[in-house]
Amino acid sequence: MSATSATLPARRMAGWAMTALPWILLAILAILPLLVPSPNFTRLLFMTFLWTTTSIAWNLLGGFAGQVSFGFAVFYGAGAYTTALLMNAGVNPLFAFLAAGLTAALVSLIVGLPAFRLRGPYFAIATIGISEAVRVVMTNLSFTGGASGYRILEHRPFRQLEHYYTALLLAAIAFAISWKIAHSKFGLGLKAIRQDEDAAADLGVNPYTYKLAAHALAAALTGMAGGVFARYAAFIHPGGVFGFHTSVHILLMPVIGGIGTVWGPVLGGFVFGIVEEEIVASFPEIHLLLYGLLLIVIILFEPGGILGGLRKLVRRFRDHR
């Protein structure tokens, strides 16, 4: 009995801490570039925010609903190219980002409408197919420069902090959406679909529309991240934004952090964002090998990712006390 009375306030404290944590984190990240005025550090964080956004987005579909996609580069690239084309046509960047999200969501319907009609591996298979097909088409498309890429001309001075705060805001929005979904009826529906589609359908969840909605939402976030990246980079090419490695990175982060959780993809995004800079800088020739081994090890030994491992440690610590 004493155990429950002791843990109850502790639990409430933990609950408050979890609610306050995102805000504290946001505040720290908002002032960090002002405290450490290094363009390299700011760029690292900027990229980390974009990666985290895509990681959270992938998790909405792959983690909550259990639908693995190997083709998120399609949305990233679609967003990047939409933003690039619109900005060169003189559209305000903010509207260009929104349009990027919208385009990516529309593209997600093209994949999802046929593939979600069926259960099982069809969706995962279709995502590899479409990402390859789209990359090939974009490489051959002439009005976007084909394989040689596309340049964005912005007639304004380059201000890194503006980009930084855009990315931070986008990551915060993505997190808020993920948080809201995890604590909503929609999120429960997605979870039910992951566990048992028939049971979910019996309880009045329409798996088809739920999956389509989660896919579109994830695509929109990924597309906007692609758009923000395109504006920062000012040059994009199909081998980069539509590249297979982009899909690999996006899928890897939530798996590293902890699939199907709110914090896992954030953790994964930060770990990946920072490690990627280091790994690519020092061992470019074996980074696929490292990522592959990491995937295998995580799946075989700790399917819960870093977050799952931490939780296990905490539990063991508590039990031994």
Next chain:
Amino acid sequence: MTLIDFTNLLVSALLLAGIYAVMSVGMTVIYGVMKIVNLAHAGFMMLGAYFALELFQRFRIDPIIAALLAFPVLFFLGAAVHWVLLRRLPRSDEPTLPSLLLMFGLWLVLQNLGYLIWGNTDRSIFTPRTLSVVSTVRLAVFIAAVGCLLLLEVILHYTWFGRSVRALIQNRYAALLTGVYEDRTAGIAFGLGIGFAGLAGGLLGSLYSFDPDFGRPFLIRAFVIIVLGGLESISGVAIGALVLALVETFSILFVPAGYQLAISFGLLALALIVLPGGLASLLAKVRRVA
């Protein structure tokens, strides 16, 4: 288009279909028995191609024979992979998220090993026959492919192992009840699937140039074929391979070659919308109506 052009295209489509069937049949066997989508298929195809290249360059072994030799080597490699990795996955009647991610990780590892060992330059297996007027290479590849498929059919229908495989494909629980030893059957089946991947890679290596990333477009084609075939049907694979080969070959008349993969994907989407059970279900429906 003259009749001769048409015949030419038809023949080349047929020859292509043979090798497409070999590369997809392994995937079907693996999916049927273990309900695992073998994303690493492309990686093993790449290994098969380089294996044939090494044998050809070092020991002057005929590339077709070398491809056939790749089969047993990759068979044991596949059985080892099953024993080390796949045995540890939880069993399921549907492809699970962990199995997809595991095979994906394996693919990345294989691909990177390829880059480390052979670098990223394009390689090709070039023999005096490669450029001969009547493409004997294509014919030899086709004969090897069809021979191996027939052998597989015989194994599946007339051996105890083959019956176990078919039982597991049809109904896993019933198979277990009748005393099918799942672990061993799955191990051999996976080895067999990987062996076919290696063979297909070796054969493709005599037709096209390749680099460590060479399997990916073929992986997508293999997906299209097994979806057309209805995922678990061996004879469905043959039909699916033929359909894809015909569509790809004849589409060259209307669409630039660069867009071929987009055609494969279009076919996949069409199959998913119109024929979720694959071509086999269509045939069954036609039979029922008749």
